[in-house]
Amino acid sequence: MDAQALIAVASIISAGLTISIGSIGPALGEGRALAQALSALAQQPDEANTITRTLFVGLAMVESTAIYCFVVSMILIFANPFWNHYLELAAGQ
Amino acid sequence: MSGIQINPDEPICSWGFININLTLIFTWVTMVVLTLGAWLVTRRLSRGMQISRSQNLLEVLVTGIRSQIREVSQQEPGSYLPFVGTLFLFIAMSNLLALIPGFCPPTSSISTTAALATCVFIAVPLYGIGQNGIREYLKQYLQPSVFMLPFNIIGELSRTLALAVRLYGNMMSGSVIGAILLGFVPLFVPVIMQLFGLLTGMIQAYIFAILAMVYIASATRSHSTQPHSEGE
Numbered sequence: 001m002d003a004q005a006l007i008a009v010a011s012i013i014s015a016g017l018t019i020s021i022g023s024i025g026p027a028l029g030e031g032r033a034l035a036q037a038l039s040a041l042a043q044q045p046d047e048a049n050t051i052t053r054t055l056f057v058g059l060a061m062v063e064s065t066a067i068y069c070f071v072v073s074m075i076l077i078f079a080n081p082f083w084n085h086y087l088e089l090a091a092g093q
Numbered sequence: 094m095s096g097i098q099i100n101p102d103e104p105i106c107s108w109g110f111i112n113i114n115l116t117l118i119f120t121w122v123t124m125v126v127l128t129l130g131a132w133l134v135t136r137r138l139s140r141g142m143q144i145s146r147s148q149n150l151l152e153v154l155v156t157g158i159r160s161q162i163r164e165v166s167q168q169e170p171g172s173y174l175p176f177v178g179t180l181f182l183f184i185a186m187s188n189l190l191a192l193i194p195g196f197c198p199p200t201s202s203i204s205t206t207a208a209l210a211t212c213v214f215i216a217v218p219l220y221g222i223g224q225n226g227i228r229e230y231l232k233q234y235l236q237p238s239v240f241m242l243p244f245n246i247i248g249e250l251s252r253t254l255a256l257a258v259r260l261y262g263n264m265m266s267g268s269v270i271g272a273i274l275l276g277f278v279p280l281f282v283p284v285i286m287q288l289f290g291l292l293t294g295m296i297q298a299y300i301f302a303i304l305a306m307v308y309i310a311s312a313t314r315s316h317s318t319q320p321h322s323e324g325e
Contacts, residue, residue: 050164053161053164053165053303056296056299056300056303057300057303057307060259060296060297060300060304063259064255064258064259064262067258067262067266068258068262070262070266071258071262074265074266074269078269079100
């Protein structure tokens, strides 16, 4: 395999690994947060406004780790700097 | 590697050193829509019992933003309303207009979201110094102990980065996933994803504004109102 094929294989595999491993943690965390918020809502329905707002903000914070993984895997697939570098090298030859 | 682009910042035409790209165009479209709409509605306001529908809409928006700011910051919303409200309205409007085919929302470009996050990064010390004075504001960085100074500074920078990448990632993922799905289920699934994108867009706009308000509120909170956590 030449360098370009190696880069393609490595970036596709690592993009898949990035998004799959990176979404496990946030998914577990969001599930826990949602379960806690639901039980809090059931116990104190009067505090629904505060609980919902805090839940949304918290979910966004938790979710951002998954979003980082998504951005990294998108960069690996669609805007890979090493791939472009080797493409330019190959075009120069 | 064509068809799907995760960066709308490629210049589409240029005169000399001025490059025009999609982000620039659609940012101006969003601003024009917001400004024109606000100007048309506020041109003739009425104070009586009978108010027009559009005036009612704007009043609901402004009252809603004010009450949210008051709840989050426990302070009077007056001085925060222009900044936080503008952030919310701009992001919400550009995410809403993303439903229009051909409209590429400016928030799905990392440069727009980085600029918005930088605005928050600058506004936090401005509000903090304006409220508490520069001594009190700088003292916050030494808050639990002097050793926390580097961590406080890193936290300040990393939350700005997080603010930018969160909004960018959410908006970019909507359009990219739509484009990928269009490849193999072209008929109905992208429509559902668009609907989902509408929901995420609104939530992200809300979260961006609320987080900006939380950061500003944590900088402006005076020490006298903080609960004393140390033992006697």
